[in-house]
Amino acid sequence: MRPRSKPTPRTKKDVVVEFRRKMIFEAAAKAFARSGYEGTSVDAIAAEAGIGKGTIYLYFASKAEIYLSAIMHEFNKLHADTVRRFEAISSCREKIELYIRVRVDYVESHRDFCRIYVSEFGKAVTQPDAMQKQFRKMRVRQADLLTEVISKGIATGEIRPVPARGAALFITDAARGLLEKRLLGWSEAGADEDIHLVLDLLWNGLGGVPA
Amino acid sequence: MRPRSKPTPRTKKDVVVEFRRKMIFEAAAKAFARSGYEGTSVDAIAAEAGIGKGTIYLYFASKAEIYLSAIMHEFNKLHADTVRRFEAISSCREKIELYIRVRVDYVESHRDFCRIYVSEFGKAVTQPDAMQKQFRKMRVRQADLLTEVISKGIATGEIRPVPARGAALFITDAARGLLEKRLLGWSEAGADEDIHLVLDLLWNGLGGVPA
């Protein structure tokens, strides 16, 4: 009964390891969101998780690995979720709206992660330490996703001809700005209003309708 | 001849102090841009400036003060420059173009400062330590400036009616995104092309002209 070929490659141990890692980097996300990467000690993470510091090093090689794991994990979920939900939609405009909405929803439900996400994306402009590379990659993936949406939109005539890449970055920036605005509590408006304003500006711009 | 009322309140010492402070935070800007706030030691700043560490503490009370001084100094210049040049312009659209252009030009001439500026603006979403407060204030000042421009534009009919504050933040986000793009070397286009793309998107949006 042991040599089951491949149906459950996960041993009990794997499950336990997965469980531990998750509980650690969830605690870590809270701590990091509170005081940033440098400002958070591994002791603080251990305390937040209610375990000893040594235990952490049983499941992670370094503080940096915790940080990256936590963020990559959440980012991948966010990205996969976006991609999955794109499939049910054909309209380019709705895809852009969805892109923004998914992220704004994230702010409500994963405030900790969003704090890190937003602030870390900004730090990517400092000289390329190994970690920043990861963040740039995430940014590229986001941009790629939207670049394709835009290109398609242009092809179908839904969007006027604009440089797709530049427009995609423009959207990611607008979305990020919205996240920050809400994270900082600068918006007394509801999520829907905020999203629609940004979407309206993205779509129609500031200029008066010529008609 | 000593008691001249107020024409030159600057003693020779004041001048020298100013000179020193400037040379220190210019060196600091370089160092900080290279490795961020936490990643930069005061020793490194001293080395960059070619002076002893003790000397630094003759002119600044703390590492944080160096950082803030350096950034506030540059930010104030940038802001004042923008305001001053706004005065020569009445068109709202040109003001927005100018706002972006001034900043893109800054990337070319003050790469170090821009690295800090961009990355620090992102960090403002982490919990309010005393320093982050300063950065939020700067952000607010930028937004105020543009909010007024937009309001005026709406009043004259140059801009269609949109929530001025939200639109202003939208512009700051777009501008910041452009700075990052160029800082990261993600743009092979010239400054003018980049600016015009962003301006075009800001003004006309993505949607096809209905006509």
Added chain:
DNA sequence: TCGATATGACCGGCCGGTCCGCTAAACTGA
């Protein structure tokens, strides 16, 4: 009892900030 897992005291290195000794400019008097 024995292996596996968890712990936190401990270590070594780093860094912000201090402080004391040094140097050279400024001042003084002849």
Added chain:
DNA sequence: TCAGTTTAGCGGACCGGCCGGTCATATCGA
């Protein structure tokens, strides 16, 4: 003008605290 004296400005060795990471020991489940 110059020797002697004061003083302002500078530098870098040093200190205390913090923190990432380790490891000997303790705890626990079987």
